[in-house]
Amino acid sequence: GENVEQHPSTLSVQEGDSAVIKCTYSDSASNYFPWYKQELGKGPQLIIDIRSNVGEKKDQRIAVTLNKTAKHFSLHITETQPEDSAVYFCAASSEYSGGGADGLTFGKGTHLIIQP
Amino acid sequence: DSGVTQTPKHLITATGQRVTLRCSPRSGDLSVYWYQQSLDQGLQFLIQYYNGEERAKGNILERFSAQQFPDLHSELNLSSLELGDSALYFCASSVDGRVNSPLHFGNGTRLTVT
Numbered sequence: 001g002e003n004v005e006q007h008p009s010t011l012s013v014q015e016g017d018s019a020v021i022k023c024t025y026s027d028s029a030s031n032y033f034p035w036y037k038q039e040l041g042k043g044p045q046l047i048i049d050i051r052s053n054v055g056e057k058k059d060q061r062i063a064v065t066l067n068k069t070a071k072h073f074s075l076h077i078t079e080t081q082p083e084d085s086a087v088y089f090c091a092a093s094s095e096y097s098g099g100g101a102d103g104l105t106f107g108k109g110t111h112l113i114i115q116p
Numbered sequence: 117d118s119g120v121t122q123t124p125k126h127l128i129t130a131t132g133q134r135v136t137l138r139c140s141p142r143s144g145d146l147s148v149y150w151y152q153q154s155l156d157q158g159l160q161f162l163i164q165y166y167n168g169e170e171r172a173k174g175n176i177l178e179r180f181s182a183q184q185f186p187d188l189h190s191e192l193n194l195s196s197l198e199l200g201d202s203a204l205y206f207c208a209s210s211v212d213g214r215v216n217s218p219l220h221f222g223n224g225t226r227l228t229v230t
Contacts, residue, residue, distance in 0.1 A: 032216040043221030108158040
């Protein structure tokens with residue numbers, strides 16, 4: 001099955017700096033890569049996703065890049081703000097895995113801390 | 117607000133007991149998912165339902181069971197509880213249950229087994 005590794009487990013950056021979180025996956029058939037943000041006391045919330053037919057996607061201060069050859073994808077947050085402090089999860093799935101949610105594999109999460 | 121409602125928010129119970137967690141999916145979503153989150157295991161997929169039928173099963177223990185009702189709400193039943201079952205339990209929903217569809221998570225039920 002798919003294996004998703006996420007690094008780092010904790011990331012502390014100064015407010016206004018950029019943050020980068022990296023994930024690698026093992027199944028070359030994976031073609032959907034969402035990122036979820038989990039704030040304290042809440043459930044994960046989808047913030048951006050990318051499909052394997054594109055290499056980069058941006059949404060304001062957030063961008064995701066995908067390198068299919070190397071089987072890794074990254075989340076980039078620019079001009080970080082205090083409200084960016086949260087746990088971020090990457091995930092990977094393949095529509096060829098059987099179709100059910102057992103085909104979606106999450107990374108273990110990155111705790112992002114924005115220092116004032 | 118994701119539109120997914122989970123009750124109760126907190127649950128404290130003793131070992132050996134049985135509890136029921138409830139989830140109402142976002143309006144229009146046909147598929148419901150259950151995840152367990154503990155500190156060292158991240159988000160673990162338990163089970164998925166689509167329009168009342170079981171769609172996929174993950175690492176769900178035999179002591180746990182779930183169902184999705186005709187009105188699309190779902191319940192997760194946990195029995196013979198052990199200390200290790202203490203965790204956050206999340207429900208999520210999606211419109212069509214496809215693996216590449218975005219998930220909408222509720223705010224979870226925190227279960228403490230003493």
